[in-house]
Amino acid sequence: MRQSAFPVRRVIILCALTLLSSTAGAALSLASLSNQDASSGLKAALEAGSAAAVAKLGVENGFLNNDKVKIKLPGIVEQARPLLKMTGRGQQLDELVVAMNRAAESAVPLAKPMLLDAVKSMSVTDAKNILSGGDTSVTDFFRQKTATPLAAKFLPIVKSVTDRSGLATTYNGTMSQIGKTGLVPQQQATVESYVTDRALAGLYLMIGEEEKAIRRDPLAYGSKIIGKVFGSLK
Numbered sequence: 001m002r003q004s005a006f007p008v009r010r011v012i013i014l015c016a017l018t019l020l021s022s023t024a025g026a027a028l029s030l031a032s033l034s035n036q037d038a039s040s041g042l043k044a045a046l047e048a049g050s051a052a053a054v055a056k057l058g059v060e061n062g063f064l065n066n067d068k069v070k071i072k073l074p075g076i077v078e079q080a081r082p083l084l085k086m087t088g089r090g091q092q093l094d095e096l097v098v099a100m101n102r103a104a105e106s107a108v109p110l111a112k113p114m115l116l117d118a119v120k121s122m123s124v125t126d127a128k129n130i131l132s133g134g135d136t137s138v139t140d141f142f143r144q145k146t147a148t149p150l151a152a153k154f155l156p157i158v159k160s161v162t163d164r165s166g167l168a169t170t171y172n173g174t175m176s177q178i179g180k181t182g183l184v185p186q187q188q189a190t191v192e193s194y195v196t197d198r199a200l201a202g203l204y205l206m207i208g209e210e211e212k213a214i215r216r217d218p219l220a221y222g223s224k225i226i227g228k229v230f231g232s233l234k
Contacts, residue, residue, distance in 0.1 A: 042127040043119050046138060049210035050115040057206055058109035064101035068209075069202030071100045071195060074188045077171065092167040099168065100191065103161035104199035107154040111146070111203055114153070118145040135215060139208040150203075151196055158199065159192040168192075 056062055063069050072078065073093065084093060118141070130137045162168045168191040175189050187197040 039122070039124050039127045042131060042138075043122065045211075045214050046119045046122075046142075047116065049138065049207055049214060050119075050142065051112065052210045053203060053206035054108055054112045054115070057203060058105060058111075060102075060105060062108070063104045063199070063202060064098065066202075069198075069205055071097070071104055071198040071202070073097060074171070074191070074194050076175075076188065089167065092165075096162075096165050096167045096171075096191075099162050099165040100195045100198075103158040103192075103195050104202065106161055107157040107196070107199055108203055110153050110157065111150055114146050114150055115142060118142060121145070135212050136208045138211040139204050142207055143204050147200060147204075150200060154196045154199055155192055158195045162191045162195060165191075 057066075057069065063071055073081065073096065077084075077093070077096075081093060084090070122141075126141065130141055133140075172190045186193070188194045
């Protein structure tokens with residue numbers, strides 16, 4: 001037993017040393033980047049990732065045909081679906097789902113200028129922190145900088161689309177009564193607030209997907225500076 005234990009222990013130690021060496025190498029590579037390179041590379045990646053996310057979502061069926069971000073009925077309506085279908089409102093439910101996703105698809109393109117403004121406001125310190133952060137550090141940065149103003153920008157666009165659904169109007173009227181009991185989450189108080197919340201969540205999710213793709217294969221984005229900066233993290 002002693003003889004077999006020694007090699008195992010040795011392998012564990014070697015693995016640990018290899019891991020430490022790899023981590024240290026990544027840290028040194030990142031530290032060796034100039035502030036200008038770090039900032040330029042990250043800004044280029046942010047612009048590419050956010051633009052790609054908006055382009056994928058801000059088109060017809062961008063939400064509706066994407067299972068990762070498709071906006072489904074609010075929880076309370078979904079629970080009542082069997083009863084509503086029995087009363088002949090099944091088609092209206094389907095139409096409401098389409099209307100909610102169309103509303104999100106209409107609103108998302110408005111995000112691009114605000115996302116780019118957030119990129120321009122980034123400091124060198126922000127850039128270094130994001131580069132050394134986790135897989136969703138870029139997404140977290142965007143959420144912190146843009147969630148509140150984007151919600152205000154999305155809401156009227158979303159409402160203009162969802163108001164065309166008769167069931168949306170009925171939902172809002174019912175929720176205004178139930179809402180007084182405190183049983184309905186604020187995000188589900190109206191169809192437009194619910195869709196705005198889900199549209200933002202979908203946007204940040206897709207930005208996160210783009211971020212992960214950039215980190216996995218930075219050279220695929222055809223930018224030398226993105227390849228240089230994110231390649232230093234490998």
